[in-house]
Amino acid sequence: MAQIRKILHFDLDAFYCAVEELRDPSLRGKAFAVGARPEERGVVASCSYAARAFGVHSAMPMSQAIRLCPKLIIVPRQHGAYEKASGQVMEHLYALTPLVERVSIDEAFLDMTGDKESAEGIALRLQDTIQSELGLSCSLGVATNKLVAKIANDVGKAEVQSNNSPHAVKVVPPGTEADFFAPLPIRSLWGVGPKTAERLASLGVRTIGHLARMTEEDLVRRFGKHGRELSYYAKGIDNDPIETVRETQSVSKETTFSKDVREFDVLDGTLLYLSEGIGRELRVEGLTCRTLSLKFRYPDFTTVTRQMTLSDATDLDYVIYENALRLFKQIWRSGQSVRLLGVSASKLNAGGEQLSLWDQGDHSKRKMQNTVDAIRGKFGNQSVRWGKETKRGDA
Numbered sequence: 211m212a213q214i215r216k217i218l219h220f221d222l223d224a225f226y227c228a229v230e231e232l233r234d235p236s237l238r239g240k241a242f243a244v245g246a247r248p249e250e251r252g253v254v255a256s257c258s259y260a261a262r263a264f265g266v267h268s269a270m271p272m273s274q275a276i277r278l279c280p281k282l283i284i285v286p287r288q289h290g291a292y293e294k295a296s297g298q299v300m301e302h303l304y305a306l307t308p309l310v311e312r313v314s315i316d317e318a319f320l321d322m323t324g325d326k327e328s329a330e331g332i333a334l335r336l337q338d339t340i341q342s343e344l345g346l347s348c349s350l351g352v353a354t355n356k357l358v359a360k361i362a363n364d365v366g367k368a369e370v371q372s373n374n375s376p377h378a379v380k381v382v383p384p385g386t387e388a389d390f391f392a393p394l395p396i397r398s399l400w401g402v403g404p405k406t407a408e409r410l411a412s413l414g415v416r417t418i419g420h421l422a423r424m425t426e427e428d429l430v431r432r433f434g435k436h437g438r439e440l441s442y443y444a445k446g447i448d449n450d451p452i453e454t455v456r457e458t459q460s461v462s463k464e465t466t467f468s469k470d471v472r473e474f475d476v477l478d479g480t481l482l483y484l485s486e487g488i489g490r491e492l493r494v495e496g497l498t499c500r501t502l503s504l505k506f507r508y509p510d511f512t513t514v515t516r517q518m519t520l521s522d523a524t525d526l527d528y529v530i531y532e533n534a535l536r537l538f539k540q541i542w543r544s545g546q547s548v549r550l551l552g553v554s555a556s557k558l559n560a561g562g563e564q565l566s567l568w569d570q571g572d573h574s575k576r577k578m579q580n581t582v583d584a585i586r587g588k589f590g591n592q593s594v595r596w597g598k599e600t601k602r603g604d605a
């Protein structure tokens with residue numbers, strides 16, 4: 211039998227805000243948000259727990275955040291300070307093990323399988339160390355794999371009802387993964403996006419436990435290759451190792467179709483969906499990109515990529531989409547079947563919002579973007595789409 215792994219999911223609590231509180235302790239306990247001011251058309255990059263109590267959340271336009279919480283204090287983003295603090299945190303993680311997978315500036319997986327101490331003990335000690343050495347609060351999920359550890363952490367944080375950092379440690383003991391998952395809504399599971407959730411709901415499937423009772427054959431029949439993954443995930447099974455190689459700085463999204471697609475409308479709609487995902491991630495991180503690339507895979511697994519440099523750095527969905535579509539049209543010939551489509555943004559730079567102030571040419575697109583973000587902030591990411599009614603291939 212395979213060795214039982216000890217995987218930790220590590221996540222700093224309201225990281226940018228926590229760093230700002232260290233820089234200015236008078237912010238402690240107050241409702242504040244990190245990001246650009248509403249007149250600079252900013253979005254919330256991070257918000258304090260006191261601000262969350264008013265319904266403010268990250269990726270929300272600052273103007274909307276202020277309507278929800280009129281006394282909200284706005285703190286400009288100091289990317290350098292967050293990078294520095296993140297580096298210090300990561301040093302503590304690497305001191306425990308080289309098997310660290312850094313997921314983002316404030317999030318990482320650790321594989322502590324080789325350690326004799328209990329995984330819970332390691333997690334509690336690490337949480338203490340980060341608090342006492344760096345003055346930062348973090349939460350951890352502990353399980354036998356990355357999937358369960360990540361979801362354990364999400365659940366652990368949600369269980370803490372307070373206006374302060376959750377500072378949670380949630381352990382899912384080996385063998386109890388499926389039981390832990392059973393009552394959770396299917397949307398908490400990896401690989402269940404809005405569209406898959408909708409299709410599952412139409413079958414009456416709303417919890418992960420219910421999904422786990424469907425047979426693998428049935429799921430594969432309904433969702434293609436993706437169904438097999440769903441079948442494993444629903445039971446809390448995930449054998450993926452910790453990926454220690456750091457990716458070059460880029461944001462990418464891709465979709466493997468459950469059936470090969472040859473209709474332009476569906477491919478076009480998919481490109482738009484992927485572009486929106488990239489735009490959203492860039493804006494949340496306060497980044498812009500200068501290079502876009504398109505990945506394209508044929509049914510025989512031949513893969514083609516095309517890359518372009520933009521004349522101006524951008525974080526706007528529509529600009530990303532227009533250029534991705536241009537690349538797509540360079541490769542695709544009408545009627546050709548496509549198995550996978552991917553878009554990725556690289557040559558990333560901090561300071562997206564500041565840049566847009568000078569970028570008057572994009573002013574109307576920026577205004578439109580903010581309107582779209584505002585509606586999505588209220589009604590969800592799928593509530594409004596760019597351009598015409600679009601179709602999207604099933605991911």
Ligand SMILES: [Mg+2]
Pocket residue numbers: 221222223224225316317
């Ligand atoms: Mg965090």
